[in-house]
Structure formats: C-alpha cells, structure tokens
Amino acid sequence: MRIALLSCFYPFRGGISQFNASLYLELGKSHTVKAFNFTRQYPEFLFPGKTQYVTKDDDAVPIESDDSLLDTANPFTYGRTYRAIRDWEPDLVIISYWMSYFAPSLGYIARRLRKRCKVISILHNVVPHEPRFFDAPLTRYFLSGCTGNVTLCDEVAEDLKRLSPKALNITLFHPIYGHFGEKMPREEAEKALGLKPGMRNLLFFGLIRDYKGLDILLDAFGKLDSGYQLIVAGEPYGSFVKYRNIIDRSPAKDRIRLFTRYIKDSEVKVFFSASDLAGPPSRSPTQSGISAIAYHFEVPMVVTDVGGLRQSIGDCGTGLVAPKADADCVVREIRTYFSDANLKTLCVNSIKAEKDRLSWRTFSKRLLEFSDNLYKKI
Numbered sequence: 065m066r067i068a069l070l071s072c073f074y075p076f077r078g079g080i081s082q083f084n085a086s087l088y089l090e091l092g093k094s095h096t097v098k099a100f101n102f103t104r105q106y107p108e109f110l111f112p113g114k115t116q117y118v119t120k121d122d123d124a125v126p127i128e129s130d131d132s133l134l135d136t137a138n139p140f141t142y143g144r145t146y147r148a149i150r151d152w153e154p155d156l157v158i159i160s161y162w163m164s165y166f167a168p169s170l171g172y173i174a175r176r177l178r179k180r181c182k183v184i185s186i187l188h189n190v191v192p193h194e195p196r197f198f199d200a201p202l203t204r205y206f207l208s209g210c211t212g213n214v215t216l217c218d219e220v221a222e223d224l225k226r227l228s229p230k231a232l233n234i235t236l237f238h239p240i241y242g243h244f245g246e247k248m249p250r251e252e253a254e255k256a257l258g259l260k261p262g263m264r265n266l267l268f269f270g271l272i273r274d275y276k277g278l279d280i281l282l283d284a285f286g287k288l289d290s291g292y293q294l295i296v297a298g299e300p301y302g303s304f305v306k307y308r309n310i311i312d313r314s315p316a317k318d319r320i321r322l323f324t325r326y327i328k329d330s331e332v333k334v335f336f337s338a339s340d341l342a343g344p345p346s347r348s349p350t351q352s353g354i355s356a357i358a359y360h361f362e363v364p365m366v367v368t369d370v371g372g373l374r375q376s377i378g379d380c381g382t383g384l385v386a387p388k389a390d391a392d393c394v395v396r397e398i399r400t401y402f403s404d405a406n407l408k409t410l411c412v413n414s415i416k417a418e419k420d421r422l423s424w425r426t427f428s429k430r431l432l433e434f435s436d437n438l439y440k441k442i
Contacts, residue, residue, distance in 0.1 A: 065095045065096070065155045065156060065432075066095070066096045066097075066098075066152070066153065066154045066155050066156075067091055067096070067097045067098075067154060067155065067156045068098050068100055068149050068154035068156070068158070069087065069098070069099050069100065069157075069159075069160075070100045070149065070158070070170070071084045071099075071101075071159060072084065072101065072102050072105050072160075073085060073099050073101045073127045073129045074118065074124055074126045074127045074129070075117045075124075075126075076101075076102065076105050076117060076118075077115075077116065077117060077118045077122070077326065078116075078271070079353040080160055080162060080188065082124075082241065082243075083160065083186075083238075083353070084160055085124075085127045086239065086241065086424050087158070087186075087424065087427075087428065088127055089125075089127075089424075090424040090425060090427070090428045091428050091432075098130070099128065099130070100129065100133055100134070100145065100148065100149055101129035101133065101134070102133070102134045102135070103133060103134060103135050103141070104136060105136060106137075106165070107137050115326075119328075122328045122329065124328075124329050125329075130148060133145040133148055134173075136165070136169045139168070139169075141169075142168075142169050142172045142173060143172075145169075146172070146173045146176050149173070149177060150176075150180060156181060156182050156183075156184065156432075157174070157177050157183045157184070158186060158431075159173075159174060159183065159185050159186070159210075160185075160186045160188065161185050161186065161203075161206060162187075162188035162192075163189065163192050163199075164196075164198065164199040164202035164203050164206075167202035167203055167206040168202070170209075171202075171205045171206035171209050173209070174209025174210055175208060175209035178209050178210070178211060182211040182212070182438055183209060183210050183211050184210065184211060184212050184213065184214060184431070184434075184435055184438075185206070185210045185213045186213075186214045187213055187214065187215050187216070187220055187224060188216060188220075189223075190203060190215075190220055190224050191223045191227075203227060204227060204228060207224075207227070207228045211232070211438050212231075212234070212435070212438045213231055213233045213234075214234055214235075215233055215234075215235045215236075216235070216236065217237065217238075217371065217376055218235055218375055219371045219375070220235075221233055221235045232438065234430070234431075234434045236427050236430050237376060237421075237422055238353060238355065238422070239422050239423060239424045239426070240359045240360050240418075240424075241356045241357050241360050242360055242424075243329065244329060244332040244336075244357065244360060245330070245332075245333045246333070247333060247336070247337045247362070248334060248337040249337070252337075253334045253335075253337035253338035254338045257321065257334060257335070258321065259293055259295070259321060259338055260293065263292060263293045263319075264292045264293070264340050265292075265293050265294075265295060265338055265339045265340050265341075266285065266292060266294045266295065266339065266340070266341050266342075266398065267295045267335060267339035267342040267363070268281055268294070268296045268297065268342075268344060269298055269335060269336075269342060269344075269354055269357070270297075270298045270344065270354050271298050271299055271300075271301045272296075272298050272299065272300040272301055272304065272307070273301040274302075275346055275347045275348045276344040276346050277344055277345040277368070277389055278296065278307055278344070279306065279310055280345040280347075280389055280390065281294070281391075281394065282294075282307065282310045282311060282320070283310065284345070284391040284392075284394040284395040284398065285314070285316055285319075285320065285395075286314040286315055286316045287391065287395045288316065288398065288399075290316075290319070292316070292398075293321065294316070294319065294320045294321065295321050295323070295335060295338065295339060296320065296321065296322050296323065297323040297327050297335045298325075298326075298327060299324065299326045299327075300324055304324060323335075332357060333361065336360075336361035336363050337361065339363055340363070340402075340408075341364055341365070341398065341401060342354065342358045342365050342366075343355075343358070343365035343366045343367045343377075344367070345367065345368045345386060345389055345394045346367065346368055346370055346371070346373070346389065347368070347370065347389045348370055348371065355376060355377060355382075356422070359415050359419065362412050364382060364383040364384070364401070364411035364412065364415070365377055365382065365383035365384075366383055366384045366385075366386065366394065366397050366398055367383060367384075367385055368385065368386045368387075368388065368389040368393070368394070369385050369386065369387050369388065370389060373385065380418055381410060381414035382411055382415045382418060383411055384397040384398075384400060384401055
C-alpha cells in the first residue's frame with residue numbers, strides 16, 4: 065500500500081512531530097510511505113516558544129520528507145501540496161490534526177484528495193485546550209474532507225460526535241514512545257540533574273502552558289514535607305512570570321529544580337530516570353502525550369480527572385487521579401502514592417501490562433484495518 069502522511073516532521077520539534085515520525089517508521093516496515101512536510105508550521109508571531117525547529121545539537125531522528133510544500137499561512141501553497149500528493153498516487157492519506165488554525169490548509173487539501181483516495185485524520189484534539197468561537201466551524205470544514213477519523217481517547221471521540229455526528233471513527237490510544245533510550249541508574253540521573261539523593265522526586269515535563277496546571281502542582285508541592293523534590297523540565301509557552309512568583313513565595317522553593325528550556329531527545333531519559341512520579345495536573349486536556357513517555361520509562365503518573373485521563377491512567381491502574389484540578393486534591397494523591405508501599409509495584413506492573421497494547425505495531429495494524437473497512441462504507 066502507498067501511504068502519504070501530511071503533517072509536521074523533522075526539522076519541526078515537539079510532540080506532534082515525534083508522533084508522526086514514530087508512525088512513519090512503523091508503517092514503513094510493511095508499506096511504501098512518503099512524508100509531506102510543512103515548509104512553515106506557524107507564523108512566528110503565533111508561536112510563543114523560542115523556536116519551532118530542532119537545534120543543531122538536538123538528536124531528533126530525521127525523517128526524509130518533501131519539505132518544500134505546505135506553508136499553512138500561504139493559501140497559494142495549498143494547491144501545490146494537493147497536486148504533489150495527488151501525483152504520488154497514494155492509496156491512503158493520513159493527516160494529523162490538533163488545532164483549528166490548520167483547518168483551512170489541511171481541509172482544502174483533504175477535500176480534494178478524498179475524491180481520489182481515502183483520507184484518515186488522526187485527531188489529537190477536536191476542541192482545543194484553549195477554545196475560541198471559530199474553532200467549531202473551522203474543524204467541521206476540515207472533517208468534511210476526511211473519509212474516517214482516529215481519536216486517541218474516548219473524550220476526543222465524544223467531542224467529534226458532538227461536532228460531526230455522522231463522522232466515521234475509531235479510538236486508538238496513544239502508543240508508547242520508545243526512541244528515548246533505556247532507563248538510567250537513578251543515582252546517575254540524579255547526579256546529572258544536581259538533585260539531592262534519597263528524596264521523593266516529582267516531575268513536571270513538557271511544554272509549560274496554562275492548561276497543564278504547573279501552578280497547581282507548585283501550590284501542591286508547597287504543602288508537602290521536606291522529603292520531596294520537584295523537577296520542572298520544559299520550555300515555557302509564553303511568560304513564566306506567574307510561575308516564578310509562586311515559586312518565590314513557596315516554602316519549598318529551595319527544593320524546586322527548574323530546567324525551563326526545550327529538552328532534547330537525548331536528555332529525556334535523564335529526567336524520567338530520576339523521577340518517582342510524573343504528570344501535569346491539567347485543567348483541560350483530552351489525553352496526554354507525556355504518558356506515552358512515562359510508560360516507556362515505567363514511571364507512574366498523577367493526573368486530574370479531566371478529559372480522558374481517568375480512562376487512560378486511573379482505569380488502567382498506571383497512576384493516580386485527583387478528582388479535581390486543585391492543589392489539595394493533587395497533594396492528597398501524592399501522599400497516598402508514597403504512603404502505600406505496594407502502590408508503586410502495582411502501578412509499574414500495570415504499565416508493563418499496557419506496553420504491548422500501546423505499541424506502535426498494534427496502533428498501525430488497527431489503523432490500517434479501520435482503513436480497509438472504510439472501502440465498504442464509501
């Protein structure tokens with residue numbers, strides 16, 4: 065089968081790019097796959113981080129792609145991208161979608177390609193984490209070009225049904241990332257990060273955005289005793305001032321270690337190898353890409369009961385779920401985890417049980433089975 069993937073790939077960085085690269089490599093084991101990349105993902109003024117691109121010293125895996133095609137801010141490139149994919153004659157086109165900004169460009173291309181082949185979207189979000197009034201109509205426009213859709217949790221599937229009741233869909237949970245290397249000895253990781261040994265280490269990892277609830281975790285951490293350390297690792301998506309103010313007021317500020325920058329792939333294992341418990345106490349996620357990394361390193365998570373996190377973490381027994389995005393609720397779950405000697409073993413065993421179900425092999429196999437069945441419904 066000839067499969068075209070349209071989305072962001074290397075040299076763009078971030079979770080979506082990593083997801084696309086892993087899917088590309090897995091599908092490429094059995095099929096002819098071609099990546100069609102963006103030439104520009106966002107205009108710089110819309111991107112509050114330092115850069116959208118990997119740096120020279122980053123070791124992200126390059127994916128060969130046609131990277132001179134889609135400029136999402138330039139409508140004149142939409143037709144060019146459509147024609148390039150059309151002329152390659154794919155049997156299936158897979159498009160990753162996560163925010164309505166991309167709907168005009170990806171929707172234009174998908175609606176035209178659908179007349180020639182199947183188009184499947186992978187919906188990381190249907191309703192964005194920080195929704196706006198124009199999100200729904202733009203997303204409907206994109207969805208009208210898709211033969212079928214893959215959602216990564218039931219919460220996103222429900223959002224899809226509310227927005228487009230007739231949309232064909234399958235839910236396949238986020239696979240586990242495996243390209244970050246093996247877990248290091250804890251003592252070595254702690255030394256590399258300058259951490260005090262013998263402490264209970266909590267980890268906040270990933271882009272620092274309002275909806276991820278770092279402020280909630282900082283408040284919760286201030287209520288814990290002196291046996292805990294908090295590691296904050298990730299690039300701020302905008303201003304860090306409000307978090308800095310919380311840290312400066314915190315009675316536990318001397319036990320908070322900040323690594324507020326983009327974390328290279330080669331560094332990821334250091335942070336997770338040093339940690340006992342990970343997770344953003346989020347306000348409004350639908351699913352968490354961080355769990356795919358935590359599972360790889362067999363680090364349990366503490367999350368909040370929002371979006372699909374109870375389903376993907378709590379119901380699977382791979383971590384703890386606070387009933388609300390509230391500091392008191394989060395600190396209670398953290399204390400529960402460390403007060404029960406058997407809980408870590410139970411969570412880690414549950415993570416191990418999930419690893420095969422959440423492999424890229426299983427994800428790709430089920431995606432293609434879903435695609436095959438779409439022939440009968442077109």
